[in-house]
Amino acid sequence: MHLFSTIAEVRNFSEKVKVSGKSIGFVPTMGALHDGHIELVKKAKAENVVVICSIFVNPTQFDNAEDLKKYPRTLEADCELLRSANCDAVFAPSAEEMYEEMPRLAFDFGNLETVMEGKFRKGHFNGVGIVVGKLFNIVSPHKAYFGKKDLQQVAVVKRLVKDLNFGLEIIPCETIRETDGLAMSSRNRRLSTQGREQAFNVYLSLKIAQEALKMGSTVVHAKAEVERHFKNLPQFAIEYFEIVDFETFEPITLFNPDRQTAICTANYLEGVRLIDNIVF
Ligand code: PAF
Numbered sequence: 001m002h003l004f005s006t007i008a009e010v011r012n013f014s015e016k017v018k019v020s021g022k023s024i025g026f027v028p029t030m031g032a033l034h035d036g037h038i039e040l041v042k043k044a045k046a047e048n049v050v051v052i053c054s055i056f057v058n059p060t061q062f063d064n065a066e067d068l069k070k071y072p073r074t075l076e077a078d079c080e081l082l083r084s085a086n087c088d089a090v091f092a093p094s095a096e097e098m099y100e101e102m103p104r105l106a107f108d109f110g111n112l113e114t115v116m117e118g119k120f121r122k123g124h125f126n127g128v129g130i131v132v133g134k135l136f137n138i139v140s141p142h143k144a145y146f147g148k149k150d151l152q153q154v155a156v157v158k159r160l161v162k163d164l165n166f167g168l169e170i171i172p173c174e175t176i177r178e179t180d181g182l183a184m185s186s187r188n189r190r191l192s193t194q195g196r197e198q199a200f201n202v203y204l205s206l207k208i209a210q211e212a213l214k215m216g217s218t219v220v221h222a223k224a225e226v227e228r229h230f231k232n233l234p235q236f237a238i239e240y241f242e243i244v245d246f247e248t249f250e251p252i253t254l255f256n257p258d259r260q261t262a263i264c265t266a267n268y269l270e271g272v273r274l275i276d277n278i279v280f
Helices: 009-020 035-047 065-070 075-084 124-141 153-163 186-190 195-197 198-213 217-229
Strands: 001-006 022-029 049-056 090-092 142-145 171-174 236-245 263-271 271-280
Touching: 009 022, 009 049, 009 124, 022 035, 022 124, 022 171, 035 049, 035 075, 035 142, 035 171, 049 075, 049 124, 075 090, 124 153, 142 153, 142 198, 153 171, 153 263, 171 271, 186 271, 195 198, 198 217, 198 236, 198 263, 198 271, 217 236
Parallel strands: 001 090, 022 049, 022 142, 049 090, 142 171
Antiparallel strands: 236 263, 263 271
């Protein structure tokens, strides 16, 4: 497995692969890899000849300096995992390599920036748009793989690809969960043993609301059920819990079983921000 730290090296590698007529699958990550990432790599490997994974903790997408500082950085262990998943090349640049100067580019992703992740993480999607756009230009893949745990991010990236005519396909991949339902995330490792044991409540809250809706409850009632659940769990602090239309991401007032609905949440436990969603 190749390990590249400069744009020139990975670009050269990608060009050679393409000249030889082989397809490239790309998995962009911020490292601290877990089985969820490895599933993306495996899927990319099943659908392409060559897989490139990037590991870059992107400063422009953090609205909170402390969160950026605390983001786990585990390059050696990540490379071990990627090697065993048959990844062909890793691109792990420094911040200076990626940003010679801080970009002034500003995207407008419409309502994606004003609801849920967009609302609570100001500038986050702009930073995602900038780095993903740069990575697509550098790596030039045929397909790029993203986890559905970051549902709004998938929508933002699709928009970016469409609006800027990146000639590649976005492949959204299912959220990978621990046996108790907790969505796999690099942030989970910041939880204490006790926190980790309780974290499944985030997923459970989505299922509670989903069940309530399926049984005919109103959206207001489904959300009230979730609030009631967390009344006895004061260690959790819900940032948002929204029931939205999957296409528009607009909050709904009435559940329509004929349209796809997404239940999305961000919830703090021990200062760790856990996000999750279900679409049905
Ligand atoms: O989902 C992530 O890990 C990041 O947002 C991404 C897509 C790698 C961009 O930094």
